[in-house]
Amino acid sequence: MSHTKNEREDGMLSKNRKELPLIDDGDYAILIDYVKKHGEGNWNAVQKHSGLFRCGKSCRLRWANHLRPNLKKGAFTREEEHLIIELHAKMGNKWARMAANLPGRTDNEIKNYWNTRIKRRQRAGLPLYPPEVCLQALKESHRTSAVSGGDKGTHDILQNNTYEIPDVIFDSLKAKNYLMMILLLSRMSTVDVFFTL
DNA sequence: AAAGGTATCAACCGCAGCAGT
DNA sequence: TACTGCTGCGGTTGATACCTT
Incomplete structure (x- = not known):
């Protein structure tokens, strides 16, 4: 059995992936068409029945991040940024759950936004969360710990939220x-x- | 103008959870 | 119960664009 230099056994591209597009424009159409007819899910079947040379994983990712209808493009609004910070304070790195609260945004987008934001603020020696969010998280942490023993996410906030200049x-x-x-x-x-x- | 640093985006990788057998 | 395959998630990486010196 042989594969091209960019393709692995499971159909994912390996390291020098940018040399080949993951899916070309024709493949976009095939994928969109397939999902319209059969709905989301069953991604391995997409590959089998549509003739795409991509694994189910790749198809799902492409659909979720680029082809899905109602996707919002462009920078996050101030309101969305507020919401992300609040949600992260409550949930921690639960990107998919956060995305469910931000219509039109993907978990990948939110994750990318958060990671670059963290880097920036850490470099500047600034706290990750505004004081109001900290306070809110602290309150909730007390409330939930009284019931269930607490949540790791809110502890992290308080630990990470220090100035280090x-x-x-x-x-x-x-x-x-x-x-x-x-x-x-x-x-x-x-x-x-x-x-x- | 060139080099180096940083930000952003897209996609890969590995793992966990679940359902079916 | 153990195994297998599928799906989704979160972490990470690499390419490129942009900015700074």
């Missing part, structure tokens, strides 16, 4: 940030301030 840049940077924060706080809610930093 290196001593070298502490004075200038922190002083500047706090000054800015005080100025902003006089006009905005803490959540709005959070998004500007």
Whole structure:
């Protein structure tokens, strides 16, 4: 049995995948057509019956992230960002569950957004969650721990939500940030301030 | 203009859970 | 009960675009 250099046994592409498109435009049409006729799910059957050279996994991913109707494209709105932060505070890294609360958005999009956001804020030495969300999570954590012994997600929030500004840049940077924060706080809610930093 | 760093996006990989046998 | 196949999820990686120096 032989495979092309980009294709593995299961039909997924391996490392140098960008040299070949995963599915070309014709394949998009086949996939859309198949799902219209037979509905979502049963992805391995898509490959068998439609003639696509992609495994079920690839088809499902492509459908979910690009072909599904009502997909929203473009940057997250401020409202969506608020919601993601709130949901992450409650659920942790449950991207699919979060996506269910954001119509038109995919788990992959939310995951990508969160990961780049984390990197940015960690580099800047900023907390991951605004104070209001922390407080809310803390309240819920107390409430749920009283009933069920608690939830790991909310503990993480409180642990991860620390400022870690290196001593070298502490004075200038922190002083500047706090000054800015005080100025902003006089006009905005803490959540709005959070998004500007 | 070039080089290096960072952000974003798309897709792969491995695993867990579930259903069917 | 054990096994198998399928599906979905979350982590991770690689390519590319964009930004900064």
